[in-house]
Amino acid sequence: MKILAVDDDPFIRELLPVVFREADYPYLTLADSGAAALELLETTKDHFDCLLLDIEMPEMDGITLCRRIRTLEAYQDTPILMVTSRADATAIESAFAAGANDYVTKPFDVKDIATRVHIAERMLENTQRAPRLDPHHLKEAGEPGAHDFALADPVHINGVEQLVLPFSLGNYLSQLSRQHLDICQVFAVKIEHIDELYATCNTREFARAVTSAAQAIARVVDCPQLLMTHNGSGTLLCIVTGDSLPAWPEIEVLIQGELDGMDLRYDDNSPLSVMLSVGGPIQPNASRTQRVRKTFDRAIRRVAMRQKVKLDTAPTEKPSVSAAH
Template sequence: MNMRVLAVDDDPVILDLLQVILRQEGHETVVVRSGSAALDLLARPDERFDVLVLDITMPEMDGVELCGRIRNLPLYAHTPIIMLTAMSDSHSIETAFSAGANDYITKPFDVKGIGPRLQVAERMMAENRKALDVGPMVPNPLEMKGEHDIAFEDAALINGVNHHTDEFSLGNYLSTMEKHRVEQSSVFAAHICAFDRLYENCTKQELQVILKETWIAIAAAADHARFLGAYVGSGNFILITTSEIQDEWNGLELLIEANLACSEPLKKANLTSSVRVLLGRPFRPNASKTKRVKPTFDRARLLLQKRLEMESDAG
């Protein structure tokens, strides 16, 4: 599939190289050297791009800020964004994913790998990306209970929250994580209890508030500068965070419960008592890059299921 690509980098050598590589792959590539120039171009009604490639480190407006501003443009809310970075700075990369990036490539990059990475991102984003824009609760008598924008099992991106991305991008983040970061990280899953009943008995607005406020409560409890997570469907979240979470594990659910009890949107919707979260045990991600994402996510779900079974047996 031929695509139209916008590349943004303050280094003209990198831009020239990208143009050559992507032209050989059959893609049309437009290049600019600053975030402001990129935003001006993206605002033009006669311009449309399929994939965006942004350098993280640029003067005046860096790639992370640019990524966040692009995500606020309706035409580009779901367009694949690939970050270029010369750094192995995990905090910058995590911040970029949280701002809406879907993948990243480290300089100096593998020339043969760029085109396929862009194509995979474009295809997966088109197939899998569902987003929830959760606004304030506004009474709507036409909303019916059990009628939602996402199916029960659908993964979705919750817009407007920190440290959150979609499942595809979370997998990209994990798969490209350097070995020393894998050894310093933990993965775990979280579940909204009785989510099937909530799904059936809540309106669209109510369900979206539940998902957003649950993520905010989990993120505040984990409260690390370095973590990233995604809503993966069926009331479940998967998080990748620093290994120190193991030391805080026993009190984490209680802290999430306390955060949910303080949620004003849940109070206004009379849903505070309806939302409870259980956590699966944290573990270190699979070390093998080629077998890291699916086995790791599967294990997170398995450990969560075991926790739910233990809770059911105890109750």
């Protein structure tokens, strides 16, 4: 596994080769600044398999560097680990929003580095590349229902900063400290009748629907501590730390109102109706080893319960489908 580590501290650059050799990762390249790292990434023929970026660097910090790296086509999916001495959750969340997949905290030891890099290696070997869509740059929209991904695929939508990969959101949740667990809330949002939207939308329209749902959530939960992922099948998993989350179930009305105000349209300009259900928020599971699966499963069950209550109490409003769809 070829690793590029970027840190302005000469002591850390001396320490890292020793740490990585002990962790059985001998193929390490070092850079002392963001600019030097970008030059290496753009000129080196051999592709790096993992990037380790210090958050606190002069001139170009690690978060800015991470965002720049994600614009390089060859490194859109390469695992990026942030190194931080901060206990500041906002900085870590900003790094994830910029495209980071994981982080390790200074001071670190061999076990810390080995664990996080091994997880990055597993991501490379065992996880399928999530389809990436950008509704603003899809030139070929395709036919309705004809997509290069399955409905259940965790399609990653570009253009919403708070929207990260499921793998990354799981890493973030798994490393939350006890202090941050006490102020963390997780909730799920479900796009109603997603199977019908999948069948009646072309790929650009489907991406537009998911993007707009995520944008509506980000506008209502307007804080830097928000991170989300599209988990597939029209389910958005959301994490917020702090007290910025509006009350539930009022949050559902607020998000739906934002979405309705976007006046979504199919490509033929007919109305594209996207309805949402928002599950009640929960606190993450305390067990670090089972936290991600159990927490996300509970959040998804909560939104399923919300859907059932709505079905039992009122007629379901289905998406508006034009004659062309």
